[in-house]
Amino acid sequence: MTRLIHGDVAVGDILPELGIEVTATTVVLGALASRDWRPMHHDRDFAINRNGTQDIFLNTPNQAAWFERYLTDWTGATGRLGRMAFRMNTPVFPGDHMVFTATVTGTGVDDAGCGWIDLDVALMVSDVAATTCATRLALPLDDDDNPWARRGDAWRP
Amino acid sequence: MSTDPVVEMLSPVPEAVTDRIGLVQYEEEGGFPVEHGYIWTTCAAVENGNPLFWDDDVAAELTDGPIAPPTMLSVWFRPHHWSPGRTEPAVPLQAHFDLKDDLDLPEAIISSNTNTFHDPVRIGDRVRSRQILRSISEPKTTRLGQGRFWTIDVEYLNQNDALLGVESYTAFGYRRPGSDGVNR
Numbered sequence: 534m535t536r537l538i539h540g541d542v543a544v545g546d547i548l549p550e551l552g553i554e555v556t557a558t559t560v561v562l563g564a565l566a567s568r569d570w571r572p573m574h575h576d577r578d579f580a581i582n583r584n585g586t587q588d589i590f591l592n593t594p595n596q597a598a599w600f601e602r603y604l605t606d607w608t609g610a611t612g613r614l615g616r617m618a619f620r621m622n623t624p625v626f627p628g629d630h631m632v633f634t635a636t637v638t639g640t641g642v643d644d645a646g647c648g649w650i651d652l653d654v655a656l657m658v659s660d661v662a663a664t665t666c667a668t669r670l671a672l673p674l675d676d677d678d679n680p681w682a683r684r685g686d687a688w689r690p
Numbered sequence: 691m692s693t694d695p696v697v698e699m700l701s702p703v704p705e706a707v708t709d710r711i712g713l714v715q716y717e718e719e720g721g722f723p724v725e726h727g728y729i730w731t732t733c734a735a736v737e738n739g740n741p742l743f744w745d746d747d748v749a750a751e752l753t754d755g756p757i758a759p760p761t762m763l764s765v766w767f768r769p770h771h772w773s774p775g776r777t778e779p780a781v782p783l784q785a786h787f788d789l790k791d792d793l794d795l796p797e798a799i800i801s802s803n804t805n806t807f808h809d810p811v812r813i814g815d816r817v818r819s820r821q822i823l824r825s826i827s828e829p830k831t832t833r834l835g836q837g838r839f840w841t842i843d844v845e846y847l848n849q850n851d852a853l854l855g856v857e858s859y860t861a862f863g864y865r866r867p868g869s870d871g872v873n874r
Contacts, residue, residue: 534741534748559735566728566735568768584797585834585866593800595735597761602738610742610752614760618804681753681810690806 535609539640539648539672548635548652551603555591557627563595590624600654600666603633608672613680615649615690616669623663625656632657635668645687648674700793700829700836700865707792710823716784717820720767724815728765729758757810763846763855766817785821785842786861793826795837795863802860808853816849830862837864 553559557577564574569592572579580589591599597617605612625631639651654666669690671680680688733743738759741748749756758766769780781787790798811817827839839862846854 562735566732566765567762568728568765570771593803594761594764597803597805598732598736598738598759601759601761602733602736602740605738605740605742610740610748614807616804616806617761618802620802621800679752684809688808690808 535607536611536676537608537672538676539642539650539674542637542640542650542672544637544640546637548603548607548637551606551633553599553631553633555625555627555629555631557589560589560591560595560625560627563598564592567592567594567598569594586624586626588626588628590626593619593621596621596625596656596664597666599631599633599656600668604635604652604654604668604670607635608670611673611679611681613671613683614668615671615688618667620665621663622665623658623661625658625663629658629663631663642674643689645683645689646674647680647683647687647689648672648678700795700838703826703838704792707789707826710785711825712822715821715823717818718767720817720819721770721773722766724758724766724811724813724817726756726813729756729762729813732759732762732765753810756813758812760807760810760855761805763805763807763811763817764844764857766811766815767819767844767846783821783842783844783859785823786840786859789823789826789840789861790863793838793863795865797835797866798837798861798863799834800859801839801862804858805855806858807855809848811846811848811854815854817854818847818849820845820847824858832862832864834862835864835866837862839863 561575573584574592580586635652635654638653642648652668655662656664768782822843824841841860844857
């Protein structure tokens with residue numbers, strides 16, 4: 534099982550890319566899994582004629598789930614998300630090839646002794662950042678540390 | 691004063707709306723307890739094989755039992771599409787839809803979203819949410835049309851009042867170019 538340790542990460546590190554072919558099923562499954570029933574995420578006619586977009590498109594909660602999956606593929610189960618700031622620039626449609634990329638922008642240990650990593654993460658489509666996600670996540674400082682065990686003032690996301 | 695004739699068609703923000711800034715609104719409990727099935731469905735939708743969500747032994751070791759992926763925070767308060775006795779469709783983030791109506795901006799998109807994760811969400815939790823309008827912008831013009839940006843925080847708590855997380859949404863409510871610019 535992957536178990537990334539805080540000291541193994543440095544500013545400037547680049548994560549392996551993840552590429553996914555987006556289909557209508559990707560969009561609809563993601564919307565329904567996140568209990569988002571709004572028609573622009575499953576009704577192509579509504580999306581085009583009411584919203585003015587070219588097709589149905591990935592909803593925000595499902596994009597968040599994709600970002601989480603991408604990041605925890607890298608950290609393993611001991612990586613714990615603290616904060617994610619999304620900016621949605623362009624919609625992601627069926628037929629798009631989305632590619633997740635990330636660069637480590639900061640590392641540090643807070644006053645409570647928690648090891649943090651900051652990353653700039655992007656969902657790219659045709660070399661355009663469709664969505665960006667500034668992420669702060671906690672990693673274990675050593676083999677005995679577990680960020681998930683932190684509660685109350687020991688957890689400062 | 692704006693010289694953009696279309697922007698000038700936007701009405702001023704009513705005082706009753708600005709009075710809502712900073713107030714807790716729509717405190718409500720999710721329609722069902724946190725359940726494992728939705729967690730697996732969500733993980734399957736994004737091919738998330740994190741053993742924390744699939745392997746009870748890993749969950750026991752790391753988190754004292756199964757938890758939900760942090761990014762599922764908003765899933766637990768989204769209303770059913772239909773329920774007995776309801777005559778109007780329920781919508782999540784009602785404060786957002788109130789603003790669309792009150793500002794007469796028929797379309798809206800979420801332009802940015804910051805999620806902060808606190809205590810893990812556990813199987814069986816009853817998640818409670820509350821919405822707080824934080825700000826409304828002056829009229830703006832984007833490629834989508836003319837409208838306003840607004841920011842709404844949604845705070846999530848469990849049955850023990852522990853803070854599970856905060857989602858902060860910035861939306862752009864707008865009127866499409868060429869649509870009826872007369873406020874109704």
